[in-house]
Amino acid sequence: MTRLPRRGTAFAAALITALSPLAAGCSGDDEPLEPAAASASPTAEPVEFVVRSDVGKITGRVGRSERREVVKDVGRVVGDWMEASYLSAGKQVDLDAALARFSDDAAAQARRDRSLLSNAALRGAGDVVPRRATVKVDVLAPGGEVAGATARFRIAFDTADRKRGELVSGRLMLTPVKRGWQVFGYSVDRGAAPAKAAGKDDASKDDASKDDAGKKGQE
Amino acid sequence: MRILKSAVLAMVLALTVLLVPDGSPAPTAFTLVKIDHAEGVDVDPDTVWILAVGSDARMGENPLRSRGDALQLVGMNTRTGAATSIGIPRDSWVSIPGYGSNRVNAALYYGGPQLLGDTVGDLIGIDPDYVMVTTFWGLRDMVNDIGGITVQNPRAFSDVYLWPQGFREGTLRLNGHGATAFGRIRKSLPGGDFDRSANQQRVLRGIQAQVAGRADEPGFIEEGVLSVLQHLDTDLGPAELFKLAQAVAQVDPGKITGCVVPGGIGNVGGASVVIPSTSTARAYGDDARDDAVITSC
Numbered sequence: 096m097t098r099l100p101r102r103g104t105a106f107a108a109a110l111i112t113a114l115s116p117l118a119a120g121c122s123g124d125d126e127p128l129e130p131a132a133a134s135a136s137p138t139a140e141p142v143e144f145v146v147r148s149d150v151g152k153i154t155g156r157v158g159r160s161e162r163r164e165v166v167k168d169v170g171r172v173v174g175d176w177m178e179a180s181y182l183s184a185g186k187q188v189d190l191d192a193a194l195a196r197f198s199d200d201a202a203a204q205a206r207r208d209r210s211l212l213s214n215a216a217l218r219g220a221g222d223v224v225p226r227r228a229t230v231k232v233d234v235l236a237p238g239g240e241v242a243g244a245t246a247r248f249r250i251a252f253d254t255a256d257r258k259r260g261e262l263v264s265g266r267l268m269l270t271p272v273k274r275g276w277q278v279f280g281y282s283v284d285r286g287a288a289p290a291k292a293a294g295k296d297d298a299s300k301d302d303a304s305k306d307d308a309g310k311k312g313q314e
Numbered sequence: 315m316r317i318l319k320s321a322v323l324a325m326v327l328a329l330t331v332l333l334v335p336d337g338s339p340a341p342t343a344f345t346l347v348k349i350d351h352a353e354g355v356d357v358d359p360d361t362v363w364i365l366a367v368g369s370d371a372r373m374g375e376n377p378l379r380s381r382g383d384a385l386q387l388v389g390m391n392t393r394t395g396a397a398t399s400i401g402i403p404r405d406s407w408v409s410i411p412g413y414g415s416n417r418v419n420a421a422l423y424y425g426g427p428q429l430l431g432d433t434v435g436d437l438i439g440i441d442p443d444y445v446m447v448t449t450f451w452g453l454r455d456m457v458n459d460i461g462g463i464t465v466q467n468p469r470a471f472s473d474v475y476l477w478p479q480g481f482r483e484g485t486l487r488l489n490g491h492g493a494t495a496f497g498r499i500r501k502s503l504p505g506g507d508f509d510r511s512a513n514q515q516r517v518l519r520g521i522q523a524q525v526a527g528r529a530d531e532p533g534f535i536e537e538g539v540l541s542v543l544q545h546l547d548t549d550l551g552p553a554e555l556f557k558l559a560q561a562v563a564q565v566d567p568g569k570i571t572g573c574v575v576p577g578g579i580g581n582v583g584g585a586s587v588v589i590p591s592t593s594t595a596r597a598y599g600d601d602a603r604d605d606a607v608i609t610s611c
Contacts, residue, residue, distance in 0.1 A: 152537075198356045199356070204354030205354065208352035210350070211352040235535075235556055242552035242553040243539075266530065268535075270553045279355060279557055280354060280560045280564070281354055282351075
């Protein structure tokens with residue numbers, strides 16, 4: 096699935112939901128992800144924004160097709176939020192659009208935390224170029240009924256005026272509502288992403304470095 | 315927004331660099347980053363009150379129609395991350411709507427969770443939004459499922475039947491059996507029922523800390539909800555439980571308070587009971603009702 100950005104950003108955006116691992120059933124968290132399709136530098140030509148959605152841990156019983164559906168739908172909600180929040184900066188960020196799938200109270204809290212949950216507080220950052228975005232969806236389905244999901248996400252991007260990129264990771268918590276999924280909570284970390292290797296984006300290095308940074312942050 | 319500062323780490327790294335002998339290979343690179351953190355969760359109402367009840371039911375008995383021996387009215391402010399617990403001694407002699415006066419723990423036997431919630435609501439002045447009832451073995455299994463808990467024990471105590479080896483003073487790591495005994499023992503505590511209630515609050519803190527510490531593990535909250543569904547008697551739907559569990563995980567340990575309703579020892583019909591200070595109980599309720607913070611006990 097390929098989608099164009101809603102706003103006039105300097106790149107084309109695509110949301111790709113990779114569902115192939117779902118056929119294997121409950122995947123482990125350490126399952127390696129394929130390298131993301133996006134690769135760019137702040138001065139590069141328009142690039143794709145790729146969100147890779149994967150199944151995380153399943154608690155309860157969910158059929159294969161329903162599992163695929165949940166990951167696709169949750170991945171889309173998270174991808175929409177990422178796109179609206181992090182693929183632009185400053186006044187270009189449309190918080191209403193970014194938080195459209197948040198519950199009212201969660202959206203109100205997220206607005207207060209907008210410096211972490213979006214790029215709205217980045218002034219004069221210039222264009223934003225995504226490096227890589229991943230989502231892993233843990234599903235709660237007691238008795239075979241899907242009741243909630245935790246989307247563990249990670250997005251790295253560069254801004255035109257910065258030497259270092261930014262890395263945002265954490266969890267969005269969602270419950271199914273009449274029209275899809277709604278975000279009712281979040282836990283978000285934001286820090287500097289490690290520098291890219293010369294001329295290329297090393298996705299595996301992103302993961303390892305973030306793990307390291309996260310541990311340091313908790314010490 | 316909570317800022318995780320890396321100053322200590324920076325200092326350690328700086329000292330490490332200073333202490334590396336000249337002949338040692340120098341580290342090629344290291345990364346020191348500051349990570350900002352934000353979290354929030356939407357549970358309606360913003361400050362949610364849960365009456366946590368430990369039933370004294372034995373295997374084969376209905377836990378919803380037994381006596382509620384551990385009674386903690388727990389409040390969580392999902393906007394601020396504050397939480398508080400108001401402990402009610404089991405033997406508190408109170409008015410039970412429709413049943414005259416009796417020990418508070420009898421309300422569960424007479425009228426189930428609703429009547430117990432009403433009774434505690436009358437005493438504290440806060441009607442719980444939820445009543446969650448667990449059994450001894452339910453608590454034991456749940457604590458085991460989350461990987462045990464850590465409690466801060468202010469004094470050594472033991473019980474020849476429940477925990478003959480005794481709990482030493484200090485930081486204790488407890489499994490499910492130990493946590494259950496820690497919250498049940500009364501006779502060897504100098505403050506009796508009051509100290510036991512305080513120990514139950516320590517168990518609750520330990521559970522919260524364990525949940526918060528593991529919340530970012532894949533599937534941990536989901537498995538916790540499943541454990542709750544299996545071990546607690548609740549009429550909540552799994553989605554609502556999921557939200558509450560996420561709210562528990564986001565409680566800020568630095569914003570947890572807790573008090574036990576004080577009282578005197580009385581005698582009713584030859585039985586020893588606690589005469590609770592209803593004015594203090596109400597004062598705690600008034601203090602914590604909106605923000606889940608008790609200023610002082």
